[in-house]
Structure formats: C-alpha cells, structure tokens
Amino acid sequence: MNSHIVILVGRSGSGKGTQGEFIKIFLENKFTDQKTYYISTGARFREYIEKDSYSAKISREINTAGGLQPEFLAVWNWSNILVDNIVENGNIIFDGAPRKLHEAQVLDSAVDFYNWKKPLVIEIDVDNEECVKRLMLRKRADDTEEVIRERLSWYIRNVQPMLEWYKNSDRYTYKNINGNRTVEEIKTEIENYLTEHLK
Secondary structure: OOOOEEEEEEOOOOOHHHHHHHHHHHHHHHOOOOOEEEEEHHHHHHHHHOOOOHHHHHHHHHHHOOOOOOHHHHHHHHHHHHHHHOOOOOEEEEEOOOOOHHHHHHHHHHHHHHOOOOOEEEEEEOOHHHHHHHHHHHOOOOOOHHHHHHHHHHHHHHHHHHHHHHHOOOOOEEEEEEOOOOHHHHHHHHHHHHHHHOO
16 A cells, blocks of 8 residues: 655645645545555644744744745645545645745655655645735735745745756656636646546
C-alpha cells in the first residue's frame, strides 16, 4: 500500500482551500483504510503569527507589509507536522507549500525519506486581477489592495521557477488547471485527474 501525496499550488485567492478540502474528502472516501492529512500552511501560519513570541512578532510585521516569509519558517511550518504526526502509508495534501524552488527541494528530501511514489502537483492557475478581486471580497483586515498586490507579485518570481522544476522532474506528475472557472468545473477536472492517477 502506498501513500498518496498531493501538492496543491496557486496564487492567494485561487481557491486552493476549497479544492484542498474536496481532495481530502476524495482521498478519505477512496482509501478508507489510510489516514489522510491535510496540511494547510496558510491557516497554520495565521495561528502562528498571533502568538506572543519574538519570532511571531517579526513574522507579523513581514505579513502586514505583504512580504514573503523566510524559507526556514516555511519549511518548519510543514516539516514538524510530518515528523510528529505522519503514519506509515498516510496520505497527505500540501496546501500552500512549498512556494519556492529551494523549499521544493527540501520537500523532495522528505519524498526520499518516506519513499513516496510520484506525488501529484496540481496548480490552480488564476490570473492576478481575478485573485485581487476575490481577495478584496474577503474583507480581511490585512487584505488591502496594496498588500494583496505585493503578495501576488512574488508568485511569478518565486513560484513559477519551482513549477518549472516540477514539470521537468520525472519524480512528480504535474497538472495545470484553469482556475478562472466555476468551483464545480475545477472540482470535476481535479476529480478526473485524481481518479486517473491515484490507484
């Protein structure tokens, strides 16, 4: 029995959370005898920056300015969950991690360590302006248009090189999905893709 690993990538506002929850249900229903972990790095990070620690204070300032958190924190965000919680043959959804080429290469070392076979990389591809519109509708306190655009700006600089690395690796299966459609249309395409590749 193999673990099934899904790495979900997309801009802020692309709908990763909605589709990630669907993927979790899909895995739980298809592989009923395996535990499924849903690692939402965004939600976990928002919990972290509310803490009173010195590190959280610095991270909060970076977040308020729309900056990109350092790699060591990004890796810590998901790696300690694996170390403390993963069980043999557990299925995992990574929602929002990795975000940079070096982080992907660190995660690649976990692929070796846990002997995971052919993780699936799913990019929900939504254009910048659509993401700005969606994020402004959330009306979060830190979601000003300026901050949103700053967050989105690093996607091309940092995430695109990582995606190219995944596309060219024979260790992963990469799928680009048009996210400028309805939730149901995206869900259907993801379901078909998972059904084809996860046995």
